[in-house]
Amino acid sequence: MQQTTSVSTLWAHFVPVAEIPIGFDTGRMSRLDRYVVREVRSVRGEAPPALRRGTGLARLESEAPIRFFNNGYKESGGFLLHGAVQHLHYTGRGEQTELKTLSRPELAASVETTAVLIPIGKSPGWWAMSQDERQILFQKTARHEGHFGIGRKYADRIFRRLYHTRYIDPAAPYDFLTYFEFNEADAPDFRKMISELRDVKSNPEWLYVDFEYEVWMTKLSLSAEPSS
């Protein structure tokens, strides 16, 4: 049987370092990163209680999904946030080419490297719209700057990656994991960017966001011990 579907698909799993089973074969992972959580900020909806200042977090990327403790949340306080990189759903060829040249690559681990994870959920109204109705909300028009217009201004200093969760884990309260990295010196710009994205006058897409919280972290080198 031919295998045609796994090319360039990448799953990401954010789990507490303490919850990774002893003997877990990280060699199967295409990538492993570690973080320490500095702050969790609720915007709409709640983060898992065990996700808080001092939590050591790992991001495991792999070509196939991994199951930790039956997914989702665990009574003992473990949790899994997960999603997959997918093909582009709204980006046109022009934007894709421009962003490829412009975009900041992923940063090396460092005490100066800040990573922010924002799980986001969109309302039923969003999912009921047709493709063209959703598409227009991303674009720059006479009336609004839109997601693309806002994002473009920051793409050279803020690395971003989008993981999709909606159809992978229907029980998750979020539809996407949005992930960012930047030098701590650019944190004011990052705050400016998310505040512009949340302003429904410049970005009406956000009218449909009904779940989000921010997880501010430092990206640690793999040999470092997280503070706690």
Place this chain on the structure above:
Amino acid sequence: MQQTTSVSTLWAHFVPVAEIPIGFDTGRMSRLDRYVVREVRSVRGEAPPALRRGTGLARLESEAPIRFFNNGYKESGGFLLHGAVQHLHYTGRGEQTELKTLSRPELAASVETTAVLIPIGKSPGWWAMSQDERQILFQKTARHEGHFGIGRKYADRIFRRLYHTRYIDPAAPYDFLTYFEFNEADAPDFRKMISELRDVKSNPEWLYVDFEYEVWMTKLSLSAEPSS
């Protein structure tokens, strides 16, 4: 924790009736249909060997995915074909409104009701395209009729449903399950439709289809016994 993502999501599981565990609670399902396979036709790639003339097949639809025997294929000959209805990825508001009026609803089970399941896989080149590049291939242009143009002509007599699999089961050799129902009297029209969809001059989208086989079935009433 708020639950925002499961609205209108529907999972479908096509499994041999003989593989449904005794005592399996079908009451949890939002829908259960039964079929007997009349013919399996390979187009590109192979169907599971146990899927053949006489196989009794069930379609179970539910609000959350169900796991049968570790998914995929089973050495004993069991198999699972599964996917989820998702939001619309290419249909614009105009087409959506037109199709809503035009489209044939699902048919009642009957010896005259033919159902055809076609698992479809698309090539890496498809998934690497930007949204606008994929979008244009669905639409009617001066040069081609396109998927929408072809489908519209048959929508009043052929019921269709699309399940997505690509990011739900990365090991599956298909990306989608396309499912159709019609009166057996309309079978010649159905054959005409799929032959037009496969003609890359009228529908260049099909240049990117690299896996498909057809499963022709009769939709049985739930009390009927499949012939074997």
